Amino acid sequence: MPETIIQFDHVSKLYDDKAVVDDINFTIEKGEFITILGTSGSGKTTTLKMINKLITASQGTIRFKGTDVNSLDSVTLRRQIGYVVQQIGLFPHMTVADNIATVPKLLGWDKDKITARVKELLTLMQLPFEQYAKRYPSELSGGQQQRIGVARALAANPDVMLFDEPFGAIDAITRNDLQAELARIHAQLGDKTFIFITHDINEAFKLGTRVLIMDQGKISQFDTPEGIIANPGNEFVRKLINTAREQGEIWRVHHD
Numbered sequence: 001m002p003e004t005i006i007q008f009d010h011v012s013k014l015y016d017d018k019a020v021v022d023d024i025n026f027t028i029e030k031g032e033f034i035t036i037l038g039t040s041g042s043g044k045t046t047t048l049k050m051i052n053k054l055i056t057a058s059q060g061t062i063r064f065k066g067t068d069v070n071s072l073d074s075v076t077l078r079r080q081i082g083y084v085v086q087q088i089g090l091f092p093h094m095t096v097a098d099n100i101a102t103v104p105k106l107l108g109w110d111k112d113k114i115t116a117r118v119k120e121l122l123t124l125m126q127l128p129f130e131q132y133a134k135r136y137p138s139e140l141s142g143g144q145q146q147r148i149g150v151a152r153a154l155a156a157n158p159d160v161m162l163f164d165e166p167f168g169a170i171d172a173i174t175r176n177d178l179q180a181e182l183a184r185i186h187a188q189l190g191d192k193t194f195i196f197i198t199h200d201i202n203e204a205f206k207l208g209t210r211v212l213i214m215d216q217g218k219i220s221q222f223d224t225p226e227g228i229i230a231n232p233g234n235e236f237v238r239k240l241i242n243t244a245r246e247q248g249e250i251w252r253v254h255h256d
């Protein structure tokens with residue numbers, strides 16, 4: 001049975017009377033990998049930040065596991081929601097292990113449990129503990145730093161992970177590796193819900209079990225990649241798919 005984890009019910013966000021998120025409705029089930037795709041300024045980040053209450057909705061109701069987020073304490077809510085952004089924000093003066101252990105330490109876990117968790121997460125990220133635990137962020141590549149950012153967000157075992165363009169500043173080859181790793185991690189963790197913002201249609205369609213497409217504060221379409229390709233919901237979605245197709249043409253090789 002699908003189990004709803006997040007629900008937006010007529011949610012809007014207004015700045016100076018202008019709706020940047022405009023009366024949106026959607027439901028996310030536990031264990032899904034949702035990608036949010038849209039042009040710059042379409043309201044993706046605002047939508048994501050309303051889930052963990054970094055931004056408060058102006059209208060409507062957002063439910064986390066059935067409870068209105070407004071009636072939940074922000075700290076308690078955020079403990080259940082990991083958050084990864086492009087500007088990773090690792091603490092530069094702390095080792096990799098200490099960075100990953102930030103939240104477990106705040107929660108007062110004992111030392112052995114923290115070390116075991118750090119080891120487990122570094123293994124999951126395919127960064128050997130012996131080699132990486134004592135390094136500082138400046139001694140890692142951008143892609144490795146991003147993996148540590150993901151490990152840190154996963155440390156206290158949240159139900160939901162929010163990703164705001166985490167691979168935006170990463171080169172194409174590393175980005176491809178990180179996409180594959182994230183898909184593997186999601187599959188390996190089993191019941192975690194991932195919500196991932198990207199500008200990149202290929203990334204969105206490759207990673208998402210469903211893709212939520214936003215345009216000017218509204219949802220253009222929310223469906224599986226196959227469903228969207230087979231049946232684009234409106235002109236904006238059709239344009240988006242055609243643009244990706246045209247870009248793909250560049251790589252077509254003629255053999256004769």
Ligand SMILES: Nc1ncnc2c1ncn2[C@@H]1O[C@H](COP(=O)(O)OP(=O)(O)OP(=O)(O)O)[C@@H](O)[C@H]1O
Nearest residue numbers: 015020021038039040041042043044045046047199
């Ligand atoms: N604090 C604010 N005050 C006024 N307007 C804001 C504020 N924060 C965001 N906006 C506006 O809301 C709109 C949506 O912003 P948002 O960051 O959600 O877009 P986005 O789809 O994530 O864009 P991008 O892909 O460029 O990050 C934008 O037009 C932005 O200028």
